[in-house]
Amino acid sequence: MQYSIGIAIKKANNALARDSDHFAKTLGLTGTQISTINYIADHEAQQDIFQRDLEHEFNIRKATASSLVTTMVANDLLLRVPAKDDARYKRLLLTPKARQLAQGIEAFFENSERRMLDLLGGEFQATYQRLNQISQAFTATNTQAPADED
Numbered sequence: 001m002q003y004s005i006g007i008a009i010k011k012a013n014n015a016l017a018r019d020s021d022h023f024a025k026t027l028g029l030t031g032t033q034i035s036t037i038n039y040i041a042d043h044e045a046q047q048d049i050f051q052r053d054l055e056h057e058f059n060i061r062k063a064t065a066s067s068l069v070t071t072m073v074a075n076d077l078l079l080r081v082p083a084k085d086d087a088r089y090k091r092l093l094l095t096p097k098a099r100q101l102a103q104g105i106e107a108f109f110e111n112s113e114r115r116m117l118d119l120l121g122g123e124f125q126a127t128y129q130r131l132n133q134i135s136q137a138f139t140a141t142n143t144q145a146p147a148d149e150d
Helices: 005-026 031-043 051-058 062-074 096-143
Strands: 078-082 090-094
Touching: 005 031, 005 096, 031 051, 031 062, 031 090, 031 096, 051 062, 051 090, 062 078, 090 096
Parallel strands: none
Antiparallel strands: 078 090
16 A cells, blocks of 8 residues: 555644644643643633543543643642532633643644645645544544454
């Protein structure tokens, strides 16, 4: 097979991750931390954000999300606050320190999106939809229980 879409997606993902990590390093953060700050800043006005939202948004496991949140709380980037309806659940809020960084982080991600839009041109929407379909299909495949072997 001369072309592999899987390898091309992996290479593109690695390039984006490196670019994000490079920018994050200038702030003393990781790529995942700036993505988390950006996600919470973008969504907190419309809804409460919980750890499970990070798991779903970034397609990460519960343990990974827990470690991320714990580190960000320790680094004064996030606060865990009891939910209004059920104190067992903890909402995630940005600290003033994270809020100061959020505008620059948003500008970074907007610039990255603009660069991708320029590269894909009229194919942007179709590419976005197909990549989401791939993500959903392969996520569904990995979450199905294995068949019983008799």
